[in-house]
Amino acid sequence: MEEPHSIENHLNPELLKKEIRTAADRTASTKTKNLEDRIRRSCINVLFLILTCHAVFGEIKNGYGNIRATKESLRILRALLFEDVNINPAKRRKIQETIENFENHISYYDLTENLLTQFKSIAPELYAQVDTITDRLGRHVNVHVQFVTAGSTEIQAEGTTYVNQVPNDIDACQSEYGEFTLAVKVWIVPRALQVLAHELGHVRYIVPNFANYLKYFKNHYYDISSSNCVGHNPDDPSGHTATQFAKSYQKNYSKFLKNSIRRLQDPPTLLARIRKESKII
Numbered sequence: 517m518e519e520p521h522s523i524e525n526h527l528n529p530e531l532l533k534k535e536i537r538t539a540a541d542r543t544a545s546t547k548t549k550n551l552e553d554r555i556r557r558s559c560i561n562v563l564f565l566i567l568t569c570h571a572v573f574g575e576i577k578n579g580y581g582n583i584r585a586t587k588e589s590l591r592i593l594r595a596l597l598f599e600d601v602n603i604n605p606a607k608r609r610k611i612q613e614t615i616e617n618f619e620n621h622i623s624y625y626d627l628t629e630n631l632l633t634q635f636k637s638i639a640p641e642l643y644a645q646v647d648t649i650t651d652r653l654g655r656h657v658n659v660h661v662q663f664v665t666a667g668s669t670e671i672q673a674e675g676t677t678y679v680n681q682v683p684n685d686i687d688a689c690q691s692e693y694g695e696f697t698l699a700v701k702v703w704i705v706p707r708a709l710q711v712l713a714h715e716l717g718h719v720r721y722i723v724p725n726f727a728n729y730l731k732y733f734k735n736h737y738y739d740i741s742s743s744n745c746v747g748h749n750p751d752d753p754s755g756h757t758a759t760q761f762a763k764s765y766q767k768n769y770s771k772f773l774k775n776s777i778r779r780l781q782d783p784p785t786l787l788a789r790i791r792k793e794s795k796i797i
Contacts (some may be wrong), residue, residue: 574650651688
């Protein structure tokens with residue numbers, strides 16, 4: 517298993533000092549305009565990446581997307597606070613709030629990236645089954661995973677899979693990420709990877725059997741907002757696959773612990789470490 521990686525260092529002290537010294541020679545209005553232009557370009561890059569994220573081949577993806585533009589915007593805002601001591605208090609607070617939001621987004625991205633890597637190392641066969649999944653017609657489907665704050669999801673369950681039907685295509689699924697995608701959200705709890713295995717089991721059954729399972733779902737679950745047991749009727753085939761995936765993961769995890777000298781940090785501890793490192797950078 518790869519060691520959890522830190523947020524990329526976009527604030528090399530020497531490079532940052534050089535940039536700040538150069539910026540100090542400009543007028544205040546020029547600095548503001550340049551900052552706005554750079555942030556605007558970063559936002560455009562983010563939009564472009566979102567619009568073009570659909571891949572030819574399905575795969576498990578980090579649900580927080582590509583964060584290069586977010587990191588660049590964060591670097592710019594940090595530099596602005598450092599170099600411009602004359603920013604009025606209201607604007608400074610606004611910039612600090614934006615910086616905090618960017619730092620949180622990057623931390624959750626890094627946590628998700630680390631945990632997906634851990635899962636793949638522990639249970640590569642389970643990972644591969646979902647990473648290459650196709651629907652009944654052989655079309656590849658992307659599975660977007662996010663690890664989120666415990667209790668932050670609308671449905672109060674440690675793991676939730678979000679999927680809907682594409683209009684006029686009974687075999688095609690979609691989510692907030694677009695057509696031929698599913699979204700999986702897992703709470704950041706100590707057993708988060710086992711919860712992920714369970715949710716990926718749901719995905720493994722649902723995608724190739726989507727049309728038939730949707731009929732089953734509509735006939736058996738009437739109020740999904742009031743129950744966290746959706747997908748687990750005694751005869752629910754998706755629930756059976758989810759249970760089997762979780763059991764298989766647990767067996768793989770036990771073997772991993774016996775054969776590995778590396779100790780894994782639980783997700784809440786890992787997130788705290790990532791946040792601490794992001795403050796240093």
